[in-house]
Amino acid sequence: MSTTSSSPGLCSWTVMGCSVRLLQLLSTSVASSLVASVGTRRVGVDNWFMFFWCFCYVVTLLIIIVEYSNLRSHFSSHWYNFPINYACYAALFCFSASIISATTYVPFLPQGPTRNHAITATAFSCIAAAAYGTEFVGTWVGHRPRRIITYVHTVHGLLKLLENFVACIIFAFISNTSLYQHQPALVWCVAVYSTCFILGTLAILLGLLYCDNWLPIRFPVSQLGLTLFCILLYISALVLWPLYQFNEDLGGQSQRSSDTTCRDEFTTYVCNWDQRLAVAVLTAINLLLYVADLVIASCLVSDRLHPRAPDSLYLWRYYVV
Template sequence: MPVTVTRTTITTTSSSSGLGFPTTVGSPRALTQPLGLLRLLQLISTCVAFSLVASVGAWTGAMGNWSMFTWCFCFAVTLIILIVELGGLQARFPLSWRNFPITYACYAALFCLSASIIYPTTYVQFLSHGRSRDHAIAATTFSCIACVAYATEVAWTRARPGEITGYMATVPGLLKVLETFVACVIFAFISNPYLYQHQPALEWCVAVYSICFILAAVAILLNLGDCTNMLPVPFPSFLSGLALLSVLFYATALVIWPLYQFDEKYHGQPRRSMDASCSSSHAYYVCSWDRRLAVAILTAINLLAYVADLVYSARLVFVRV
């Protein structure tokens, strides 16, 4: 059966919000539309979250700093998006407005989700009962609200079958966001070189995470900058090749990382009790064995994401006749 290659062009129009509701550009009425109200909720919930924490100084260590950064960053970017839409400045925005809002909303949902999990598990549970703990619990609640609000925006503005939209609103585009975010979390867990420098095979895994992250980030930046036509090959073909390469690379990492980290034949530690750093609970700290396990799980998650990405991307390129 012959196979022909077609190039699929994904574009968008600026007259629709992607929600089935008309948008009022450059007018205060935009805030009364469903998407505007949703972004107001995002703005308020992230503002309340970091304000509650800042008022009592309830953040310490890398995990607390990450949560605080997440809420401040999401508040600032959401405020910028609201200002751009109220001022009708989409055409002057340096990035593609077809792709930027949903890309940011997807990242913000993942960021707030991570903060909603990390902050209470690595910080709040170690606080003594009192005003600081109450503020921290309330901040976690508002972080969860923000996560739901951002996820709702992604669900509402993503591409529907047959709809003309930007690439980042499609399933492969959203998967690119997930892939890069998971890779960033992996980098956070392997920030200590001790976890992989003793074995060349583990260094290969780190190289896999880095290479695949860079390729996915390039694909996102090309879309945000409307530069996909600068590639020497059609963009859908580039996406399919990227996804295939990443699947192959991650498949090797999924085998090698657990094998060299948890198999005694390769000087691994199959049981958590064998790691002296996990002998006691420490606030703001994740022991080495837990880091190794987290990386193994995240590697499997990213492999599944890349497989789904490959399937969807291939459908943009190959059409069986």
């Protein structure tokens, strides 16, 4: 299916979309190059936003090659789903990288070229986030008259994207393995984050491929079961992570001042205690997202079991499926 249309609005967005993607390439390449050129990378959280920029640059370049060459004709009609979902993810990733860099990286750098490079890289990361956000909104609005509905257009799909996005931020903090390697309960929490992320990714892929007829269980029912399973896992993580990280009787540190990494005034990364707290907060946030997801999935299953009038059913599927 071609991306062009006789509609003037769609044609203008095709031209604008090309410009936006070129801006994405420019901003992500400049951001990663500036930081890498002065060797300011550190082990831990700081490496993640470098990974985000490089990953976004590579994938955007591949999309441009496929979109503006004959390669697209070799893909199925589901190709349309990939760029719009990727744009949503990339906007969130670049935005989070900008926040992480501006709050946990730049303030700790000494005055000089290194700090200036980091500030400029953060600014270009913000530009990249805006460019990806523009592509997502423009594609969504520009194709709505054609009734092209993708998984990311739905409330359920957006919640899945947010759940995986929060999980990626958690992974950035737990990349410091010293936070959990000493306690089996904390290793279990890491396993919970990884398992739920994999299940969420699988759910997104199945939703993008419209595989409702492939599964032995109807897609909404399977989503309901997976979401409930993830909620139970996250409840265990929400209990175990703070318990073993902040309870001194179990080897944790209840006070930030007791963490030696937080007393180093020359540190260039978020100290261990702050990372523990960030993971605990993000765990609670993701649990709330899963609960909201469960409510949406339950309503959808109920709607399937007790169909409404055709018009209301169509609207329900359009905004929620």
